[in-house]
Amino acid sequence: MKDRPGSEHLLPLSGGLRQLPFWLLAVILLGLLLAWSVASRGDYRLIFRAAVRGLATTLWVSVAAFVLATLGGLFIALCRVSLSRVLREIATFWVEVIRGVPMLVILYYIAFIGAPGLVEAVNFLLTPLLVSGLVRPLDIRSLDFTARAIIALTIGYGAFISEIFRAGIESIHAGQWEAASSLGLRRGQALRHIILPQAVRNVLPPLGNELVAMIKDSALVSALGVQDITQMGKVYAASTFKFFETYNVVAFLYLSLTISLSLIVRLLERRLARGRAGSSIAPAA
Numbered sequence: 001m002k003d004r005p006g007s008e009h010l011l012p013l014s015g016g017l018r019q020l021p022f023w024l025l026a027v028i029l030l031g032l033l034l035a036w037s038v039a040s041r042g043d044y045r046l047i048f049r050a051a052v053r054g055l056a057t058t059l060w061v062s063v064a065a066f067v068l069a070t071l072g073g074l075f076i077a078l079c080r081v082s083l084s085r086v087l088r089e090i091a092t093f094w095v096e097v098i099r100g101v102p103m104l105v106i107l108y109y110i111a112f113i114g115a116p117g118l119v120e121a122v123n124f125l126l127t128p129l130l131v132s133g134l135v136r137p138l139d140i141r142s143l144d145f146t147a148r149a150i151i152a153l154t155i156g157y158g159a160f161i162s163e164i165f166r167a168g169i170e171s172i173h174a175g176q177w178e179a180a181s182s183l184g185l186r187r188g189q190a191l192r193h194i195i196l197p198q199a200v201r202n203v204l205p206p207l208g209n210e211l212v213a214m215i216k217d218s219a220l221v222s223a224l225g226v227q228d229i230t231q232m233g234k235v236y237a238a239s240t241f242k243f244f245e246t247y248n249v250v251a252f253l254y255l256s257l258t259i260s261l262s263l264i265v266r267l268l269e270r271r272l273a274r275g276r277a278g279s280s281i282a283p284a285a
Contacts, residue, residue, distance in 0.1 A: 027259055034252040047236060047249045054232035055253065061146065061228065062218045065153035066211050072154060073161030080166050083187070091162070098159035103152075104220050110152035111224050115143050149221035157214055164206045168199035204272065208265035212258050219254070229253050 038044045079091035098106070119138045129135045172195050180190030222231035229250055237246035 031255065034248060043242065043245055044249060047246050050236040051229050051233045051249050051253060054227050054229040057226060058218050058228040061150055061221055062215045065150045065157065066214050068154040069157035069161050072158035074165050076158060076162035077165030077169060081169050095159045095162055098156060103156045103217055104223065106156045107149065107152040107220055107223065110155065111145060111148040115148045116140050119143060145224040146226050149224055149226050153214065157210060161210055164203050168203035169195060171202055172198050205265055205269040208268060212261045215257050216254065
């Protein structure tokens with residue numbers, strides 16, 4: 001049965017509800033159920049207050065590591081598309097090794113081996129200044145576990161993000177390089193002014209997906225005792241033995257973050273696809 005004329009004005013959301021994916025509707029209903037539990041039950045409210053104290057740490061670790069990993073990944077990608085074989089081989093070796101090691105192992109390695117080694121290396125380089133008393137030696141305790149976690153996530157995700165940038169650069173047609181060369185632009189100038197702007201536009205959605213994955217993998221930093229959402233929930237559950245309720249709240253917080261970002265990424269993909277479709281249509285003569 002068709003809707004009566006004018007009914008779309010009475011029910012402006014009806015069309016949107018018909019197009020709403022079933023999986024998203026199920027997630028919204030689950031989120032509403034958990035939100036109602038937090039609002040109506042005293043034990044859930046206590047758990048929520050305990051877990052949400054780690055929200056700022058989760059966001060700080062995720063965003064800081066993502067920004068650094070993006071910059072590092074772009075640098076490695078540029079090395080991988082370089083004309084120098086030495087740079088290409090070194091960058092490829094780095095990417096293949098890092099991608100082949102689990103993130104938790106990288107986290108432990110940086111926290112307990114890499115960070116102390118870095119402090120010792122800096123103190124060694126500063127030996128003349130240390131002997132003269134101009135500076136004080138660095139202490140491993142000055143590099144807390146939150147900083148070590150950010151470094152580890154940066155190294156791990158930098159390798160994956162470099163592959164995204166490399167694919168974006170290589171997706172640009174070779175004719176654009178030739179056109180830039182015909183205009184007298186050097187390779188670096190062509191890369192900076194012509195290739196990279198287009199490549200960055202192409203890789204924005206995959207980078208958004210990597211940010212979502214970064215937020216989920218940031219839960220691994222709780223293994224180092226970093227006070228993120230997972231760690232705060234773990235401490236509360238261990239002291240109250242309310243594991244079911246606690247991890248329901250922890251999952252709710254992570255779902256709220258990741259689903260929101262996923263929807264933003266999907267919206268970005270649609271806008272970019274619409275922009276490419278519009279730009280591909282030649283104006284009528």
